[in-house]
Amino acid sequence: xxxxxxxxxxxxxxxxxxxxxxxxxxxxxxxxxxxxxxxxxxxxxxxxxxxxxxxxxxxxxxxxxxxxxxxxxxxxxxxxxxxxxxxxxxxxxxxxxxxxxxxxxxxxxxxxxxxxxxxxxxxxxxxxxxxxxxxxxxxxx
Amino acid sequence: xxxxxxxxxxxxxxxxxxxxxxxxxxxxxxxxxxxxxxxxxxxxxxxxxxxxxxxxxxxxxxxxxxxxxxxxxxxxxxxxxxxxxxxxxxxxxxxxxxxxxxxxxxxxxxxxxxxx
Numbered sequence: 001x002x003x004x005x006x007x008x009x010x011x012x013x014x015x016x017x018x019x020x021x022x023x024x025x026x027x028x029x030x031x032x033x034x035x036x037x038x039x040x041x042x043x044x045x046x047x048x049x050x051x052x053x054x055x056x057x058x059x060x061x062x063x064x065x066x067x068x069x070x071x072x073x074x075x076x077x078x079x080x081x082x083x084x085x086x087x088x089x090x091x092x093x094x095x096x097x098x099x100x101x102x103x104x105x106x107x108x109x110x111x112x113x114x115x116x117x118x119x120x121x122x123x124x125x126x127x128x129x130x131x132x133x134x135x136x137x138x139x140x141x
Numbered sequence: 142x143x144x145x146x147x148x149x150x151x152x153x154x155x156x157x158x159x160x161x162x163x164x165x166x167x168x169x170x171x172x173x174x175x176x177x178x179x180x181x182x183x184x185x186x187x188x189x190x191x192x193x194x195x196x197x198x199x200x201x202x203x204x205x206x207x208x209x210x211x212x213x214x215x216x217x218x219x220x221x222x223x224x225x226x227x228x229x230x231x232x233x234x235x236x237x238x239x240x241x242x243x244x245x246x247x248x249x250x251x252x253x254x255x256x257x
Contacts, residue, residue: 016170023166023198041198041229042236048200052169099238102212104205107237111201114236 005074014055014065014084022051022069026080029071033078033138043078043136046115049108050082050132053094058086058130077117078136085129091121148196150178155249159187160224164195167203176206183213183221190246194225199233211243222246 010025012018026047030040051067059065065086072079096110097103112119118135148165159182167175182189189210193199207223214221222244226234234240246252 016168019168019170020166038232041232044198045200045233045236048168052200052202055169102208102242104208104212105201107201107204111233111236 005072007073008071010069010071012051012067012069013063014059014061014067015063016052016055019048019051019055022067023048025069026071029073030078030136033073035136035138039136039139042115043080046112046134047080047082049111050080050134053108054082054084054086054130058084058089060086073138075138077138080116080134080136081131082134083124083129083131088123088128089130094121148175150175152178152182155190156252157188158190158220158252160190160192160249162192162195166198167196167206168198168200169202172200172202172206175203176209179206179210180213183210183217183219186217186219188220189214190222190224190249190252192225192249193223193227193230196227196230199230201237204233204237204239207243208239220244224249224252 008025008029010022012022023044026044027040030043054067055061065084068083070081094109096113097106099110112134116134117137120133122131124131148163148167148171151162153160161178161182163175179189179191191207211221224246225248226245231240
């Protein structure tokens with residue numbers, strides 16, 4: 001992280017209705033970075049999907065959980081680090097489903113991979129929970 | 142319109158279709174009710190159009206509700222389509238490669254014209 005990096009940190013409870021708060025923070029941050037409106041909305045979707053995955057698959061809909069979103073803007077790219085404190089999930093199981101078979105669900109990981117330039121899943125250094133870091137290069141389009 | 146936290150809805154009738162109008166954000170907190178509205182109409186053997194003109198945001202859970210509606214309509218032998226799709230919703234459907242799967246109508250007054 002360079003000297004000029006700007007960091008925004010947001011904490012929400014793992015409740016579906018709190019995702020709207022997360023989206024608002026992401027929308028403002030990406031908009032201020034100079035991305036086009038279309039890119040702003042796509043990045044909002046990707047971060048929302050990461051939050052949804054945590055609520056549904058990591059916390060298994062337990063609303064007591066906490067989600068931390070850090071947005072790091074270093075002027076050329078935006079990093080979105082999303083952390084939870086649930087039981088670690090098997091990273092090998094996080095993959096998009098094929099789109100050729102029509103079925104409800106399973107699109108979130110596809111959206112994230114399609115929208116972001118780089119996506120890395122890991123277990124935080126403290127050994128508890130899960131973390132995903134998503135990178136988006138800043139372009140005015 | 143009924144209240145759905147971040148989204149509101151109403152159901153109208155048009156040319157033999159039940160039209161489910163959604164307004165606002167269709168996300169993890171609101172898609173279960175959107176899903177219920179759509180599936181109840183189809184289970185009652187009504188052809189359904191979902192009006193997305195005032196949908197500002199839709200995520201994968203909202204898209205899943207539309208896919209379920211589409212599949213149940215096929216099973217029940219009724220029609221399912223989308224109408225007045227907002228740019229925000231269309232962009233998400235394109236990302237999911239579903240813009241060529243759902244019948245998408247430009248407007249209620251022009252149901253014969255399917256947008257692809």
